[in-house]
Amino acid sequence: MDEQEQEKLRQEVDEALHGPKQPSAPVKEPQNSKSNVHHVIGVVSGKGGVGKSLVCGLLAVELARRGAKVGILDADITGPSIPKMFGLSGEHARAMGELLLPNLTAGGLKIMSANLVLEHESDPVLWRGPVVAGAIKQFWGDCAWGELDYLLIDMPPGTGDVALTVFQSLPVEGVVIVSSPQDLVQMVVGKAVNMANMMKMPVVGLVENMAYVTCPDCGARIEPYGPSRLAQTAEAFEVEALGQLPIDPALSAACDAGTLERDLPRDLLPDAVDAVVRVAEFYDALGTDLA
Protein backbone atom coordinates (compact mmCIF):
# COMPACT_ATOMS: atom_id res chain seq x y z
CA MET A 1 0.00 0.00 0.00
CA ASP A 2 1.56 3.32 -1.01
CA GLU A 3 1.50 6.51 1.06
CA GLN A 4 -1.57 7.99 -0.63
CA GLU A 5 -3.56 4.79 -0.17
CA GLN A 6 -2.53 4.65 3.49
CA GLU A 7 -3.65 8.26 3.96
CA LYS A 8 -6.99 7.50 2.26
CA LEU A 9 -7.52 4.50 4.53
CA ARG A 10 -6.65 6.59 7.59
CA GLN A 11 -9.24 9.19 6.51
CA GLU A 12 -11.89 6.52 5.94
CA VAL A 13 -11.31 5.01 9.38
CA ASP A 14 -11.32 8.48 10.93
CA GLU A 15 -14.60 9.34 9.20
CA ALA A 16 -16.17 6.02 10.18
CA LEU A 17 -15.31 6.78 13.81
CA HIS A 18 -15.92 10.52 13.95
CA GLY A 19 -18.18 11.35 10.99
CA PRO A 20 -17.29 13.19 7.77
CA LYS A 21 -14.98 16.17 7.96
CA GLN A 22 -15.30 19.43 6.11
CA PRO A 23 -12.72 19.31 3.34
CA SER A 24 -9.65 21.42 3.94
CA ALA A 25 -9.39 24.79 2.22
CA PRO A 26 -8.84 24.26 -1.49
CA VAL A 27 -5.35 24.72 -2.88
CA LYS A 28 -6.14 26.21 -6.28
CA GLU A 29 -3.69 25.76 -9.09
CA PRO A 30 -2.76 29.18 -10.50
CA GLN A 31 -3.18 30.09 -14.16
CA ASN A 32 -0.08 29.98 -16.35
CA SER A 33 1.24 32.99 -18.27
CA LYS A 34 -0.54 31.90 -21.48
CA SER A 35 -4.00 31.64 -19.93
CA ASN A 36 -6.48 34.34 -19.15
CA VAL A 37 -9.59 32.45 -18.10
CA HIS A 38 -12.25 34.66 -16.57
CA HIS A 39 -14.82 32.13 -15.35
CA VAL A 40 -14.81 28.40 -14.62
CA ILE A 41 -18.09 26.49 -14.40
CA GLY A 42 -18.36 22.74 -13.73
CA VAL A 43 -20.99 20.43 -15.17
CA VAL A 44 -21.61 17.51 -12.83
CA SER A 45 -23.89 14.55 -12.36
CA GLY A 46 -24.31 12.27 -9.39
CA LYS A 47 -23.91 9.26 -11.68
CA GLY A 48 -22.77 8.42 -15.20
CA GLY A 49 -24.76 8.31 -18.39
CA VAL A 50 -27.32 11.04 -17.70
CA GLY A 51 -26.05 13.31 -20.48
CA LYS A 52 -23.62 15.49 -18.55
CA SER A 53 -21.22 15.78 -21.50
CA LEU A 54 -24.03 16.66 -23.89
CA VAL A 55 -25.25 19.42 -21.56
CA CYS A 56 -21.66 20.66 -21.14
CA GLY A 57 -21.27 20.78 -24.94
CA LEU A 58 -24.63 22.47 -25.37
CA LEU A 59 -23.82 25.19 -22.83
CA ALA A 60 -20.48 25.80 -24.54
CA VAL A 61 -22.08 26.12 -27.98
CA GLU A 62 -24.86 28.40 -26.75
CA LEU A 63 -22.45 30.65 -24.81
CA ALA A 64 -20.28 30.91 -27.92
CA ARG A 65 -23.35 31.73 -30.03
CA ARG A 66 -23.92 34.64 -27.66
CA GLY A 67 -20.44 35.89 -28.50
CA ALA A 68 -18.38 34.50 -25.60
CA LYS A 69 -14.95 32.91 -25.92
CA VAL A 70 -15.41 29.40 -24.57
CA GLY A 71 -13.29 26.35 -23.78
CA ILE A 72 -14.07 22.90 -22.44
CA LEU A 73 -11.75 21.02 -20.11
CA ASP A 74 -12.84 17.40 -20.41
CA ALA A 75 -12.18 16.14 -16.89
CA ASP A 76 -14.06 12.93 -17.61
CA ILE A 77 -10.67 11.26 -18.09
CA THR A 78 -11.78 7.64 -18.19
CA GLY A 79 -14.78 8.24 -20.48
CA PRO A 80 -13.94 11.33 -22.52
CA SER A 81 -16.64 12.13 -25.08
CA ILE A 82 -16.15 15.84 -25.77
CA PRO A 83 -13.63 15.58 -28.67
CA LYS A 84 -15.89 13.22 -30.64
CA MET A 85 -18.91 15.44 -30.07
CA PHE A 86 -16.98 18.34 -31.67
CA GLY A 87 -15.47 16.43 -34.57
CA LEU A 88 -11.97 16.20 -33.07
CA SER A 89 -11.72 12.40 -33.10
CA GLY A 90 -8.23 11.26 -34.01
CA GLU A 91 -6.69 14.72 -33.44
CA HIS A 92 -3.81 15.26 -31.05
CA ALA A 93 -2.99 18.22 -28.86
CA ARG A 94 0.20 20.07 -29.77
CA ALA A 95 2.70 21.57 -27.40
CA MET A 96 3.98 25.13 -27.14
CA GLY A 97 7.20 24.93 -25.15
CA GLU A 98 6.25 23.40 -21.82
CA LEU A 99 2.55 23.98 -22.35
CA LEU A 100 -0.15 21.99 -24.12
CA LEU A 101 -2.28 23.76 -26.70
CA PRO A 102 -6.01 23.07 -26.64
CA ASN A 103 -7.50 21.90 -29.94
CA LEU A 104 -9.83 24.23 -31.81
CA THR A 105 -13.25 23.16 -33.04
CA ALA A 106 -14.63 24.40 -36.37
CA GLY A 107 -16.46 27.17 -34.53
CA GLY A 108 -13.47 28.20 -32.41
CA LEU A 109 -14.15 26.44 -29.09
CA LYS A 110 -10.98 25.34 -27.29
CA ILE A 111 -10.93 21.73 -26.11
CA MET A 112 -8.55 19.75 -23.94
CA SER A 113 -9.21 16.09 -23.22
CA ALA A 114 -7.40 12.86 -22.39
CA ASN A 115 -8.41 11.63 -25.84
CA LEU A 116 -6.29 14.37 -27.40
CA VAL A 117 -3.15 13.26 -25.57
CA LEU A 118 -3.55 9.47 -25.82
CA GLU A 119 -1.86 7.81 -28.76
CA HIS A 120 -5.09 6.07 -29.81
CA GLU A 121 -8.41 7.40 -28.61
CA SER A 122 -9.67 3.88 -27.98
CA ASP A 123 -6.80 3.22 -25.52
CA PRO A 124 -8.33 2.52 -22.12
CA VAL A 125 -7.27 4.85 -19.33
CA LEU A 126 -6.21 2.47 -16.57
CA TRP A 127 -4.99 5.15 -14.21
CA ARG A 128 -5.48 5.29 -10.49
CA GLY A 129 -7.38 8.19 -8.92
CA PRO A 130 -4.33 10.34 -8.06
CA VAL A 131 -2.95 10.02 -11.62
CA VAL A 132 -6.33 11.00 -13.10
CA ALA A 133 -6.51 13.94 -10.72
CA GLY A 134 -2.96 14.93 -11.70
CA ALA A 135 -3.89 14.88 -15.40
CA ILE A 136 -6.87 17.15 -14.75
CA LYS A 137 -4.68 19.59 -12.81
CA GLN A 138 -2.27 19.62 -15.76
CA PHE A 139 -5.10 20.32 -18.21
CA TRP A 140 -5.72 23.44 -16.16
CA GLY A 141 -2.23 24.50 -15.11
CA ASP A 142 -0.15 23.34 -18.09
CA CYS A 143 -2.49 24.19 -20.95
CA ALA A 144 -2.25 27.49 -22.84
CA TRP A 145 -5.93 28.42 -22.77
CA GLY A 146 -5.42 31.98 -23.95
CA GLU A 147 -8.25 34.48 -23.43
CA LEU A 148 -11.49 32.74 -22.38
CA ASP A 149 -14.70 34.15 -20.97
CA TYR A 150 -15.80 30.70 -19.85
CA LEU A 151 -14.01 27.44 -19.28
CA LEU A 152 -16.57 24.69 -18.77
CA ILE A 153 -15.41 21.57 -16.97
CA ASP A 154 -17.02 18.30 -18.00
CA MET A 155 -16.58 16.73 -14.58
CA PRO A 156 -15.87 13.07 -13.93
CA PRO A 157 -19.20 11.33 -13.21
CA GLY A 158 -20.12 10.70 -9.61
CA THR A 159 -18.98 12.20 -6.36
CA GLY A 160 -15.73 10.31 -5.79
CA ASP A 161 -12.24 11.46 -4.98
CA VAL A 162 -11.43 12.64 -8.52
CA ALA A 163 -14.43 14.97 -8.52
CA LEU A 164 -13.37 16.25 -5.11
CA THR A 165 -9.83 16.92 -6.33
CA VAL A 166 -11.15 18.91 -9.27
CA PHE A 167 -13.21 21.04 -6.92
CA GLN A 168 -10.25 21.53 -4.64
CA SER A 169 -7.65 22.36 -7.23
CA LEU A 170 -9.51 24.22 -9.99
CA PRO A 171 -11.14 27.60 -9.36
CA VAL A 172 -14.65 26.32 -10.14
CA GLU A 173 -17.11 29.14 -9.46
CA GLY A 174 -20.32 27.16 -9.70
CA VAL A 175 -21.76 23.88 -10.88
CA VAL A 176 -24.61 22.94 -13.17
CA ILE A 177 -26.04 19.59 -12.07
CA VAL A 178 -27.47 17.28 -14.72
CA SER A 179 -30.00 14.60 -13.87
CA SER A 180 -32.47 12.35 -15.63
CA PRO A 181 -36.01 11.68 -14.45
CA GLN A 182 -35.70 8.20 -12.96
CA ASP A 183 -36.40 7.64 -9.32
CA LEU A 184 -32.87 6.75 -8.33
CA VAL A 185 -31.52 9.91 -9.87
CA GLN A 186 -33.20 12.08 -7.27
CA MET A 187 -31.00 10.45 -4.66
CA VAL A 188 -27.85 10.95 -6.73
CA VAL A 189 -28.75 14.60 -7.35
CA GLY A 190 -28.75 14.87 -3.56
CA LYS A 191 -25.20 13.52 -3.50
CA ALA A 192 -24.06 16.07 -6.09
CA VAL A 193 -25.74 18.94 -4.23
CA ASN A 194 -24.26 17.79 -0.94
CA MET A 195 -20.80 17.53 -2.46
CA ALA A 196 -21.11 21.08 -3.81
CA ASN A 197 -22.34 22.32 -0.44
CA MET A 198 -19.52 20.60 1.41
CA MET A 199 -17.04 22.23 -0.94
CA LYS A 200 -18.83 25.58 -0.47
CA MET A 201 -19.42 25.59 -4.21
CA PRO A 202 -22.46 27.52 -5.52
CA VAL A 203 -24.94 25.37 -7.45
CA VAL A 204 -25.98 27.22 -10.60
CA GLY A 205 -28.99 24.93 -10.90
CA LEU A 206 -30.41 21.64 -12.10
CA VAL A 207 -31.01 20.48 -15.68
CA GLU A 208 -33.22 17.47 -16.35
CA ASN A 209 -32.07 15.57 -19.43
CA MET A 210 -34.04 12.90 -21.32
CA ALA A 211 -37.22 14.21 -19.73
CA TYR A 212 -39.60 13.40 -22.57
CA VAL A 213 -39.92 12.33 -26.20
CA THR A 214 -41.91 14.18 -28.82
CA CYS A 215 -43.91 11.80 -31.01
CA PRO A 216 -42.70 12.38 -34.59
CA ASP A 217 -46.21 11.66 -35.97
CA CYS A 218 -48.58 13.60 -33.73
CA GLY A 219 -46.22 15.83 -31.72
CA ALA A 220 -47.53 14.41 -28.42
CA ARG A 221 -45.22 14.66 -25.45
CA ILE A 222 -44.46 11.21 -24.07
CA GLU A 223 -42.73 10.80 -20.72
CA PRO A 224 -41.09 7.37 -20.84
CA TYR A 225 -39.70 7.66 -17.31
CA GLY A 226 -42.93 9.04 -15.87
CA PRO A 227 -43.74 12.62 -14.96
CA SER A 228 -40.87 15.08 -14.60
CA ARG A 229 -39.30 15.38 -11.17
CA LEU A 230 -37.40 18.55 -11.98
CA ALA A 231 -39.46 21.03 -9.94
CA GLN A 232 -39.83 18.61 -7.04
CA THR A 233 -36.12 17.73 -6.96
CA ALA A 234 -35.01 21.34 -7.34
CA GLU A 235 -37.28 22.36 -4.48
CA ALA A 236 -36.17 19.46 -2.28
CA PHE A 237 -32.52 20.50 -2.62
CA GLU A 238 -33.16 24.25 -2.76
CA VAL A 239 -31.58 24.74 -6.16
CA GLU A 240 -32.86 26.49 -9.26
CA ALA A 241 -34.62 24.40 -11.96
CA LEU A 242 -32.87 25.30 -15.21
CA GLY A 243 -34.96 23.39 -17.73
CA GLN A 244 -35.42 20.10 -19.49
CA LEU A 245 -34.06 18.45 -22.61
CA PRO A 246 -36.04 15.86 -24.55
CA ILE A 247 -34.64 12.55 -25.73
CA ASP A 248 -33.89 13.61 -29.28
CA PRO A 249 -32.27 11.16 -31.72
CA ALA A 250 -30.98 14.17 -33.68
CA LEU A 251 -28.92 15.21 -30.64
CA SER A 252 -27.24 11.83 -30.25
CA ALA A 253 -26.72 11.64 -34.03
CA ALA A 254 -25.00 15.06 -33.95
CA CYS A 255 -22.80 13.91 -31.02
CA ASP A 256 -21.88 10.72 -32.88
CA ALA A 257 -21.16 12.57 -36.13
CA GLY A 258 -19.12 15.27 -34.38
CA THR A 259 -21.42 17.99 -35.67
CA LEU A 260 -23.00 19.21 -32.42
CA GLU A 261 -21.67 22.72 -32.88
CA ARG A 262 -23.29 23.06 -36.32
CA ASP A 263 -26.46 21.03 -35.78
CA LEU A 264 -27.46 21.91 -32.23
CA PRO A 265 -30.92 23.49 -32.44
CA ARG A 266 -30.89 27.12 -31.28
CA ASP A 267 -31.97 28.24 -27.82
CA LEU A 268 -32.06 24.93 -26.01
CA LEU A 269 -31.89 25.37 -22.23
CA PRO A 270 -31.99 29.20 -22.37
CA ASP A 271 -32.52 29.43 -18.59
CA ALA A 272 -29.40 27.36 -17.95
CA VAL A 273 -27.31 29.57 -20.27
CA ASP A 274 -28.76 32.70 -18.63
CA ALA A 275 -27.94 31.31 -15.18
CA VAL A 276 -24.30 30.66 -16.13
CA VAL A 277 -24.02 34.20 -17.48
CA ARG A 278 -25.61 35.56 -14.27
CA VAL A 279 -23.09 33.70 -12.11
CA ALA A 280 -20.23 35.17 -14.17
CA GLU A 281 -21.74 38.66 -13.90
CA PHE A 282 -22.11 38.18 -10.16
CA TYR A 283 -18.40 37.39 -9.80
CA ASP A 284 -17.53 40.27 -12.13
CA ALA A 285 -19.53 42.61 -9.92
CA LEU A 286 -17.68 41.29 -6.88
CA GLY A 287 -14.44 42.04 -8.69
CA THR A 288 -13.19 38.48 -8.26
CA ASP A 289 -12.50 37.79 -11.94
CA LEU A 290 -10.09 34.81 -12.08
CA ALA A 291 -7.86 36.27 -14.77
Ligand SMILES: Nc1ncnc2c1ncn2[C@@H]1O[C@H](COP(=O)(O)OP(=O)(O)OP(=O)(O)O)[C@@H](O)[C@H]1O
Ligand atom coordinates in the same frame (compact mmCIF):
# COMPACT_ATOMS: atom_id res chain seq x y z
N1 LIG B 1 -31.29 14.30 -24.63
C1 LIG B 1 -30.65 13.36 -25.34
N2 LIG B 1 -31.18 12.89 -26.50
C2 LIG B 1 -30.55 11.94 -27.19
N3 LIG B 1 -29.39 11.38 -26.84
C3 LIG B 1 -28.81 11.79 -25.70
C4 LIG B 1 -29.41 12.80 -24.90
N4 LIG B 1 -28.60 13.01 -23.83
C5 LIG B 1 -27.56 12.18 -23.97
N5 LIG B 1 -27.68 11.45 -25.09
C6 LIG B 1 -26.75 10.43 -25.59
O1 LIG B 1 -26.49 9.53 -24.50
C7 LIG B 1 -25.11 9.18 -24.46
C8 LIG B 1 -24.51 9.56 -23.12
O2 LIG B 1 -24.51 10.97 -23.03
P1 LIG B 1 -23.31 11.75 -22.33
O3 LIG B 1 -21.99 11.23 -22.81
O4 LIG B 1 -23.58 13.19 -22.47
O5 LIG B 1 -23.55 11.27 -20.84
P2 LIG B 1 -22.62 11.48 -19.57
O6 LIG B 1 -23.53 11.69 -18.41
O7 LIG B 1 -21.61 12.53 -19.83
O8 LIG B 1 -21.95 10.07 -19.52
P3 LIG B 1 -20.63 9.69 -18.69
O9 LIG B 1 -20.97 9.96 -17.29
O10 LIG B 1 -20.45 8.24 -19.01
O11 LIG B 1 -19.54 10.56 -19.23
C9 LIG B 1 -24.46 9.88 -25.66
O12 LIG B 1 -24.41 9.00 -26.73
C10 LIG B 1 -25.40 11.04 -25.95
O13 LIG B 1 -25.34 11.40 -27.31
